[in-house]
Amino acid sequence: MECAAKGRGTHCVDPPTRRCGRCGVVAYCSVDHQLSHWSDHKEECARFEQQMRSAEVLHDFPFTFSSEAMVQVHEKLETRCSFFMRQGLHQVGMWRYECHCGASVAASDCPRMINDWNLPSMLCPCHEPATRISMRLSNWKDYYAWRCLPLYSPVALLLHWTFTLYHALQLAAVRNSTNDTSNKLYIHYLGPDKELLQLAVFGELRALLPGIQVHIDLVGPAVPQFRDGERIDLCSYAHCMEVDCPCKSSSENASFGVPNDRNSAVTLRLSKGFYHERYREIVKDSFPHLVVASNAGIAAYSSWLPTIELIKEMNVPAIFSDYCEEAANLAARCISSVTGHPLGIPIQLNPFRQPMMVQDSSLFLPCYSNCFIFGM
Structure with a gap:
């Protein structure tokens, strides 16, 4: 945290x-700096005050680890590292990228896709669900009940990428507009970063969208050059840690992450670069039903302006998320300045936000990965 002045x-x-x-929300090193900053802060102060009043709603999760993952992390009584150490997940598999000591690892340092939960089978969705999905899942509690997972399972800490995409599909009502004869769904996923190190979690879309062939183009500057154009077929779920679990069967092992002649339930393709620069090449194979950008930071990066202009011309639903309500408000202004219209999907709390607070935010506003969601 830095002095606001x-x-x-x-x-x-x-x-x-x-x-x-x-x-x-904002902090200062001295009274003089606080007074000098008031001319800038007074416009946002009332807005920040209102956002802080809704903090309790943001903290509302059903998990037994919620106090550790939220309040104690926020108050610096707990760190992400110590939380994962107690879970036995520190610096392990996909989990290593969830704390500061693993955050510096780039996608280029991980040439092999990790597909292990490093959890017992009872704590992770490593196989087909017991029952076919029959209702729209509205929150984490719905999902855990359907997947028969105990509320102390930490998998939501990684599955928030998958479920933010799932929730975006519901908000945009995209699935109803897909071609019923082809059962194919094309999604353009913009600006992936940490997701590139946790791609196996998107395999859960096999259970969430049964009978749908999902193709996701992940496009962004964080994609390593050597992975540009890489295709990944997710034909199984991420595995548990049990050697004798059915998820370790040879047929599933052979299909995971290896292109083959079978139709894959979920296919990923990586493209390096900004979306507005790679769009014409990508769209030759897959014109999207939906564009999604997680933790977009639209107001922070000028490179979003030509991309928003392009999405406007495409006339397809686009759903964005960000860490806090203030970032979403700033993004809404940027989008409206380009499109000339208000948001088509207003800013709202994402029920599938990551249930662990973000450390070292520049403001004291409560922040979660994929916390607020909105669209054009």
Whole structure:
């Protein structure tokens, strides 16, 4: 956390421990810096205050580990590393990218896709569900009940990527518009980053969208050059840690991540670069039913402006998410400035946000990965 008035003429004199008494969101190193910043902060202060009032709703999760993963992490009584150490998941498989000591690992450092939950079978969705999905899942509790998972299973900490995409499909009502004769669904997924190290979690779409052939183009500058154009067929679920579990059968092992002649339930294709630069090449094979961008940060990157202009011309639903409500509000302004219209899908809380608070946010606003969702 930095002083909100850093760089405004005078040097910071102390750590930024003095918070705004009204909103409690921004911090300052001194009274002088707080006073000098008021002209900038007064417009946002009431907005921040309102957002802080909804913090309890953001913290509402059904999991038994919620206090550790949220309150204690936020108050720095707990770190992500210590949380995963107690779970036996620190620096293990896909989980290694969820704490600071693994965050610096780039997708280029992981040439082989990891497809293990590193959990017992009773704690992870490593095989077909016991019953075919028959209703729209509205929250994590619905999913855990359907998949017969105990509420102390941590899999939601990784599955938030998959379920944000699933929720985006519901919001945009895309599935009803797919061609019933082909049963194919094309999604363009923009700006993947950490997801590139956790791609196996998208295999759960096999259970969520039965009978649908899902093709996802993941496009962004974080895709390593040597993986540009790579195709991955997810023909099985990520595996549990039990040697004798059916998920370890030779037929499933042979099909995971290896292109073959069979129709895959979920196919991923990686493309390096900005979407507006790669679009014409990608769309030759797959014009999208939906465009999705998780934790987009639209207001923070000018490269989004030509992409939003392109999506406007495409006239397809586009769903975005971000870490906090303020980031979503700023993104909405950027989108409206380009399109000339308000959001088609208003800013709302994502019921499938990651149930662990983000550490070291630039503001004291509660932040979660894929926390708020909205669309054009």
